Amino acid sequence: MRHNTVLRAAAAGIAALLTATACSTQRGEEDAATSADGACKGQQTTGITDKAIKLGGIYPMSGPASAYGTISKGIGAYFKYINAEKGGIDGRKVEFVVRDDGYQPPKAVEEARRLVEREKVFAVFQTLGTPSTAAVWDYLNQQKVPQPFVATGASVWGTDTKHPWTMGWQPSYVSESRVYANYLKENKPKAKVAVLFQNDDFGKDLLGGFKQAIKGSKVKVTAEESYEVTDPSVSAQMSNLARSKADVLLNITTPKFGSQALAADAKNTKWNPLHIVNNVSASTSVLKPVGFKNVQGVVSATYFKDPADPQWADDGEMKIYRRAMKKYAPDTDPSIQFNAYGWAVASSLHKALDAMKCPTREGLRDAIQKLKDVKVDMLLPGVTLTTGPKDRFPIETMQLTRFKGERWALFGEPLDTRKRFGPVTD
Structure with a gap:
C-alpha cells in the first residue's frame, strides 16, 4: 500500500514542531511512576488515578471534514452516561477533552502536544483522519502515550510495527474495498468501474485494495479521478467519470465531497451507474442534503448498528x-x-480499559493488542474485536447495505474478510 507521501509530510511537520524538552517530559514521569502492584512499578500513571481517568481526542470540529466532529458527541455522551449511571469505568470517572484540528496535520500536532504536555491526558483516544493521525503518531509513540482506536481505516495502523502505542479500530480501507470487490464479482462479474478518490493515503489505500481484490476477475477499473481535500468541488471530476460510461461508480470520499459526488450523479440523467459510496461518507447526514429520492439504491458497507434502522428499535443497547x-x-x-x-x-x-492488567499507559497499550472475540453491543451481530501479535486489525467483518426510502437497509451476510481474502499485508 502507498503510505509514504503522508508519512513523509507528517515527519517533516513533526521535526519542525517537536522539542527536546517535550521528548523528555514523559520519561521523567515514567521513572517516577509507581503502583501498588509490583508488576506495574515504573509504568506511566499520568492521567489516571483510582478515581479518575483523563482522555483526549482530536477531531475536525471545523474545516472541510467538520461533519465528522459529531463523533465526539457520541463519545462524550457515552462517557457521561457511564460516569452518571455506572459509576465510571472500574470506579474511575472519565474526563474527555476534545480539541479541534480543522483537519490540518500541523494543527493536529499542536493539539496532541497540548493534550499530552498541558492537559496531561492518559491517552489520546481517537485522532480523526489519516493525515492528522500520521502527523502525530511519531510524537505520541516517542512519548509512550497510547493512541488507541484512531478514527481512520488506513491499513498502515495495522501493518506498521514501529508504533506499538497506536492502533486503528474500524475495518481497514483494504478490508472495506474487498467487500465491494466481492459483491461486484458475484453480482456484476463484468463490471466497468469508474473511481473518484481523495488524493491521499485514505483514497489510495481503498483504491489499491479494490484493485488487488478484483485481480483475476473480469471486473475492471476503467476510469479514475482524484481530488484534493482543499478543492472547492468535484464537479469536473464527476463530469470526466460520466464520459467513461462505466456501469459502476466507486465513490471514495470524505463527507463534503461525498455529498457533491452523489448530487452530481443524481443530476446526470444520462449516466446511471451502480453507485457505491465508502462507509465514511455513508451517513444520512451526507445523503440528506442531496435528497433521499436522489440516492435510492446507493450501496455501501457497515459494521455497526444504524440508529435510523427500525430493526434495532427494540435492541437493548x-x-x-x-x-x-x-x-x-x-x-x-x-x-x-x-x-x-x-x-x-x-x-x-x-x-x-477493563482488560488492563495494570492501570497504566503500558497496561492499555498491551490490552488493545490482546483482544479476543470481544463483543461490543453497538456493533452488528457477528462483528467482534480481535487483535494479536500478528493481527492489529480489530474489526475485519462488514455487511453490505443499500439505501432504500429514508434509511439504509442491510442485505446479504456479514463478510469476514480475514477468512475470505486472508490477512491485510503491506
Whole structure:
C-alpha cells in the first residue's frame, strides 16, 4: 500500500514542531511512576488515578471534514452516561477533552502536544483522519502515550510495527474495498468501474485494495479521478467519470465531497451507474442534503448498528444509546450514524480499559493488542474485536447495505474478510 507521501509530510511537520524538552517530559514521569502492584512499578500513571481517568481526542470540529466532529458527541455522551449511571469505568470517572484540528496535520500536532504536555491526558483516544493521525503518531509513540482506536481505516495502523502505542479500530480501507470487490464479482462479474478518490493515503489505500481484490476477475477499473481535500468541488471530476460510461461508480470520499459526488450523479440523467459510496461518507447526514429520492439504491458497507434502522428499535443497547444521547448530548441527532460510531468506539475502549492488567499507559497499550472475540453491543451481530501479535486489525467483518426510502437497509451476510481474502499485508 502507498503510505509514504503522508508519512513523509507528517515527519517533516513533526521535526519542525517537536522539542527536546517535550521528548523528555514523559520519561521523567515514567521513572517516577509507581503502583501498588509490583508488576506495574515504573509504568506511566499520568492521567489516571483510582478515581479518575483523563482522555483526549482530536477531531475536525471545523474545516472541510467538520461533519465528522459529531463523533465526539457520541463519545462524550457515552462517557457521561457511564460516569452518571455506572459509576465510571472500574470506579474511575472519565474526563474527555476534545480539541479541534480543522483537519490540518500541523494543527493536529499542536493539539496532541497540548493534550499530552498541558492537559496531561492518559491517552489520546481517537485522532480523526489519516493525515492528522500520521502527523502525530511519531510524537505520541516517542512519548509512550497510547493512541488507541484512531478514527481512520488506513491499513498502515495495522501493518506498521514501529508504533506499538497506536492502533486503528474500524475495518481497514483494504478490508472495506474487498467487500465491494466481492459483491461486484458475484453480482456484476463484468463490471466497468469508474473511481473518484481523495488524493491521499485514505483514497489510495481503498483504491489499491479494490484493485488487488478484483485481480483475476473480469471486473475492471476503467476510469479514475482524484481530488484534493482543499478543492472547492468535484464537479469536473464527476463530469470526466460520466464520459467513461462505466456501469459502476466507486465513490471514495470524505463527507463534503461525498455529498457533491452523489448530487452530481443524481443530476446526470444520462449516466446511471451502480453507485457505491465508502462507509465514511455513508451517513444520512451526507445523503440528506442531496435528497433521499436522489440516492435510492446507493450501496455501501457497515459494521455497526444504524440508529435510523427500525430493526434495532427494540435492541437493548440502542435504547440506552438513544436515551443517553437525548440526556447527555441534546444538541445533536441520535439518528446520525456518526454519533452511533462514537458510542461504539467509546464502548470498545471501555472494554480495553477493563482488560488492563495494570492501570497504566503500558497496561492499555498491551490490552488493545490482546483482544479476543470481544463483543461490543453497538456493533452488528457477528462483528467482534480481535487483535494479536500478528493481527492489529480489530474489526475485519462488514455487511453490505443499500439505501432504500429514508434509511439504509442491510442485505446479504456479514463478510469476514480475514477468512475470505486472508490477512491485510503491506
